[in-house]
Amino acid sequence: MRAEARTTINTRAYERGLRRWFGRMSDDVARAVERTRIDVQNEARRRAPVDTGRLRSSIVSRAEGGGRSLGYVIGTNVNYAAAVEYGTAPHVIKPKYKQALYWPGAAHPVAKVNHPGTAARPFLRPAIAMTEIFWRAHASQIGRR
Known part of the structure; x- marks a missing residue:
């Protein structure tokens, strides 16, 4: 005497379930990347030195890639x-279109100006360095609704 048991697994339903699951995960991951991109952009704007506001308002970002490779440019x-x-670095400023440089408050026109250079005031690099912090905060919400 032989004992047998047979069963059938509906793999189509299983595959549909996996597709739904991974599709939802992909949307969640894309949303986390998008939120990270916006946070980094806002951090760069917050850190940008302000004189007229032109630099700060010009900072933008855009999503890049697709499918399994998502990213952004800022x-x-x-x-x-x-x-x-x-x-x-220190540098010499010379006139481009005239023979001398002059500005209001200068004692007299000059042929050149020795500029001492300016110190770095990073705003993009520190914001980009915070990507991992922002990503972890948003990635921890993946799959939670």
């Missing part, structure tokens, strides 16, 4: 942003 199109972020 930056500014203001031409002096790199000089603020990294500082400048």
